[in-house]
Amino acid sequence: MSGDPGDGQGGDRRPVGLLVRLAYATIDDFRLRFAPNLSRGGVFVQTRAPKPVGTAVAFELRLSTGEKVIRGEGLVRWVEAEDPGATPPRLPGMGIQFTKLDAASRLLVEAIATGREAREAGGAATPPARGMTTHPPGQRPPVATPEPSLAPADLAPPTLTRPGATPVPATAGTTPTQAELDRPHRVEQLLAGVAPVPIPLPAVPEPITRPSRAVIGIDLGTTNSCAAVVRDGRPYVIPSREGHRTIPSIVALTSRQTLVVGHLAHAQLLTNPAGTIHGAKRLLGRPFDSAVVEELRGRYAYQVVADAEGMATVKLGPLTLTVEQVAALILREVKEVAQNHLGEEVNRAVITVPAYYNERQRQAVRHAAGLAGLQVERILNEPTAAALAYAYGRHLKQRVLVFDLGGGTFDASVLELQDTIYQVVSTGGDNFLGGVDFDARITDLLLRHYEKQVGTGFTGDRVALSRLADAAERAKCALSERTVFPLQLPFLALHEGKPVSLEVTVTREELERLVGPLVDRSIDVCRDVLLARGLAVADIDEVILVGGQSRMPLVHRKVAAFFGKAPSRAVHPDEAVALGAALLAHSLESAEGVVLIDVLSTSIGIALPGGQVKTILHHNTELPVRKQYGLSTTRDGQTEFELVVLQGESELAAGCEYLGTVALTGLPPGPRGMVKIVVAFEMGAECLLTVSAREMHTQRQVSVRMSTRPGPGGAQRQVARGTRSGAPAIHGGLHATVTPPAPRTPPPARGHRG
Numbered sequence: 001m002s003g004d005p006g007d008g009q010g011g012d013r014r015p016v017g018l019l020v021r022l023a024y025a026t027i028d029d030f031r032l033r034f035a036p037n038l039s040r041g042g043v044f045v046q047t048r049a050p051k052p053v054g055t056a057v058a059f060e061l062r063l064s065t066g067e068k069v070i071r072g073e074g075l076v077r078w079v080e081a082e083d084p085g086a087t088p089p090r091l092p093g094m095g096i097q098f099t100k101l102d103a104a105s106r107l108l109v110e111a112i113a114t115g116r117e118a119r120e121a122g123g124a125a126t127p128p129a130r131g132m133t134t135h136p137p138g139q140r141p142p143v144a145t146p147e148p149s150l151a152p153a154d155l156a157p158p159t160l161t162r163p164g165a166t167p168v169p170a171t172a173g174t175t176p177t178q179a180e181l182d183r184p185h186r187v188e189q190l191l192a193g194v195a196p197v198p199i200p201l202p203a204v205p206e207p208i209t210r211p212s213r214a215v216i217g218i219d220l221g222t223t224n225s226c227a228a229v230v231r232d233g234r235p236y237v238i239p240s241r242e243g244h245r246t247i248p249s250i251v252a253l254t255s256r257q258t259l260v261v262g263h264l265a266h267a268q269l270l271t272n273p274a275g276t277i278h279g280a281k282r283l284l285g286r287p288f289d290s291a292v293v294e295e296l297r298g299r300y301a302y303q304v305v306a307d308a309e310g311m312a313t314v315k316l317g318p319l320t321l322t323v324e325q326v327a328a329l330i331l332r333e334v335k336e337v338a339q340n341h342l343g344e345e346v347n348r349a350v351i352t353v354p355a356y357y358n359e360r361q362r363q364a365v366r367h368a369a370g371l372a373g374l375q376v377e378r379i380l381n382e383p384t385a386a387a388l389a390y391a392y393g394r395h396l397k398q399r400v401l402v403f404d405l406g407g408g409t410f411d412a413s414v415l416e417l418q419d420t421i422y423q424v425v426s427t428g429g430d431n432f433l434g435g436v437d438f439d440a441r442i443t444d445l446l447l448r449h450y451e452k453q454v455g456t457g458f459t460g461d462r463v464a465l466s467r468l469a470d471a472a473e474r475a476k477c478a479l480s481e482r483t484v485f486p487l488q489l490p491f492l493a494l495h496e497g498k499p500v501s502l503e504v505t506v507t508r509e510e511l512e513r514l515v516g517p518l519v520d521r522s523i524d525v526c527r528d529v530l531l532a533r534g535l536a537v538a539d540i541d542e543v544i545l546v547g548g549q550s551r552m553p554l555v556h557r558k559v560a561a562f563f564g565k566a567p568s569r570a571v572h573p574d575e576a577v578a579l580g581a582a583l584l585a586h587s588l589e590s591a592e593g594v595v596l597i598d599v600l601s602t603s604i605g606i607a608l609p610g611g612q613v614k615t616i617l618h619h620n621t622e623l624p625v626r627k628q629y630g631l632s633t634t635r636d637g638q639t640e641f642e643l644v645v646l647q648g649e650s651e652l653a654a655g656c657e658y659l660g661t662v663a664l665t666g667l668p669p670g671p672r673g674m675v676k677i678v679v680a681f682e683m684g685a686e687c688l689l690t691v692s693a694r695e696m697h698t699q700r701q702v703s704v705r706m707s708t709r710p711g712p713g714g715a716q717r718q719v720a721r722g723t724r725s726g727a728p729a730i731h732g733g734l735h736a737t738v739t740p741p742a743p744r745t746p747p748p749a750r751g752h753r754g
């Protein structure tokens with residue numbers, strides 16, 4: 001991601017600004033003549049003053065008229081020396097690998113590359129581009145030495161025309177002269193500093209014309225995201241631009257009104273908490289007035305508002321971003337990092353989501369991926385991904401429990417592994433249990449120390465509070481490695497005009513006392529998840545710990561005490577999910593397929609009059625599943641009705657999450673009660689819901705439209721109001737008549753198969 005020099009965050013990586021003045025006056029000339037110097041991965045710029053290899057550059061390629069054609073950022077990956085002895089004389093230059101292009105430039109580069117490929121496919125002897133092209137993973141892109149297929153004569157006029165290409169019509173006044181073309185492009189340092197390339201807000205899904213060869217696995221995490229890929233049969237994590245193994249799932253607006261993502265965004269979390277969006281994954285696909293969003297609003301320093309359709313949306317200075325857009329910016333960063341690393345186009349991915357994500361949240365991830373220019377090959381549940389990382393290729397026969405304690409949430413899933421079959425048998429979790437809750441306990445401790453020291457409550461502002469929370473997290477992480485941590489916060493706040501500093505020594509023992517009840521809650525969830533299937537702790541062969549917070553020694557100890565065995569150390573807690581996703585991506589492309597069998601993490605039902613819920617698909621039901629439900633009309637001549645679909649375990653509609661409204665229209669008019677409809681709920685392997693309906697008398701398919709947005713009124717509010725007033729929640733006043741609700745499946749007691 002670009003450094004924003006104005007914020008001084010770029011450090012040594014601050015790009016050098018380059019203005020490249022080309023000899024061409026028209027975009028057509030540019031497209032035809034410049035094509036050999038351009039590929040999707042980069043550009044070769046002729047210049048007598050190339051920058052040293054490794055220089056980060058922010059560049060603009062402009063026509064001789066001053067019109068900008070390509071704008072972006074990149075890294076100098078090779079420098080080519082002048083060769084006056086060559087025929088024709090070879091000009092010096094530098095190959096720049098793109099790290100970022102603005103949207104218009106990307107389209108132009110894509111169009112030029114596609115055009116060249118079409119010509120190549122058509123048999124024209126077009127020289128390959130000298131910009132970055134595909135190269136093996138882990139290797140540098142090929143150095144653009146003259147292509148062997150290029151006879152020297154092919155390079156005239158100087159290096160830019162292509163053999164076999166349609167001659168460029170000499171348009172008076174636009175086509176450059178030979179002398180002009182002989183000149184290197186003029187490269188000037190941009191004196192006014194680098195204009196940061198604004199990250200365009202993704203607004204519409206980017207069309208994918210050519211699915212990429214590479215398919216990556218992405219763990220779109222609450223705190224950090226991670227990408228992985230399989231090469232030569234081995235999965236590995238793709239490092240971030242900065243060389244880290246994960247990318248913070250953070251988007252921020254800098255003081256220069258530039259959007260930054262990842263580590264750069266994280267850098268300003270402390271100084272500009274209101275302009276830094278973190279933890280957005282928890283808001284994804286949720287209505288503004290849902291209980292979860294209400295709870296989270298109090299925790300985040302940035303503003304969460306409702307959009308016109310009632311969905312949670314975030315404010316970032318003057319910008320209003322949908323949560324899908326925030327996720328798309330993170331996914332686009334991951335995609336670009338992967339492209340830079342692999343040196344080839346990446347537009348396909350397997351993306352993981354928490355097992356508890358509902359239908360709408362999964363759709364939101366798909367939508368975000370589309371905005372980021374990624375085609376989702378599969379949405380994969382995080383625990384299953386972790387199990388894949390643990391067991392892939394090991395031909396195991398085991399029952400495992402994946403214990404996933406991340407930054408914001410906790411998930412526990414039992415899976416039965418049998419060679420290539422990964423079957424989830426029970427799953428559960430707590431949406432409000434994660435690392436941030438641990439941090440909050442330490443922050444409270446620090447606030448108590450402050451009060452004791454100063455004699456009054458905390459007087460600091462938001463930035464000071466962020467510093468406290470950050471210090472609390474640092475102390476927590478440090479105490480996973482050591483037993484004592486001295487914490488120093490100089491000039492934290494002002495009290496009676498004087499600066500107050502805080503110095504506290506936190507011990508592991510103290511931390512464990514504070515957070516013990518939180519770890520106990522995670523163990524309670526494990527107990528419930530086992531009970532739901534009649535399993536005992538002895539039935540679990542291995543416990544796999546994932547999620548950053550699971551690194552805490554107390555978590556290890558409590559898990560070991562509960563399960564009677566130490567948890568497995570076979571997978572990396574931060575990387576297992578991405579590696580599992582990459583392995584699934586690999587298996588989808590190869591013959592070594594795996595079979596994934598999942599269960600429904602949260603029950604799905606419909607709202608009934610009086611604010612009750614009728615469960616249609618039950619929690620822990622094996623997927624895919626199809627259940628039918630019978631309805632009949634309650635009014636003479638009724639031709640349509642609506643069903644409010646909810647997800648949750650509560651018997652009351654108000655306690656469940658609104659999923660959508662199904663509108664059934666085009667029913668044949670008939671006397672009340674005589675028109676009967678069978679509605680089928682189908683949940684596929686990826687937990688995506690389809691609803692269909694058939695009118696029983698004529699057997700005609702009824703048109704079904706599921707709208708997943710609550711609308712400005714908020715269906716959740718509607719349902720809740722219905723509950724209080726006793727008004728019917730199902731429009732049209734229908735009642736269920738045919739199929740009784742499916743009984744909750746008793747947990748089958750399964751023997752130990754390990």
Ligand code: AMP
Nearest residue numbers: 223224406407435477480547548549551
């Ligand atoms: P994740 O969402 O899996 O990236 O987990 C992030 C959470 O893990 C954050 O709350 C971190 O503070 C926490 N975390 C990371 N490393 C450690 C550590 N060594 N000890 C305790 N917690 C950690």
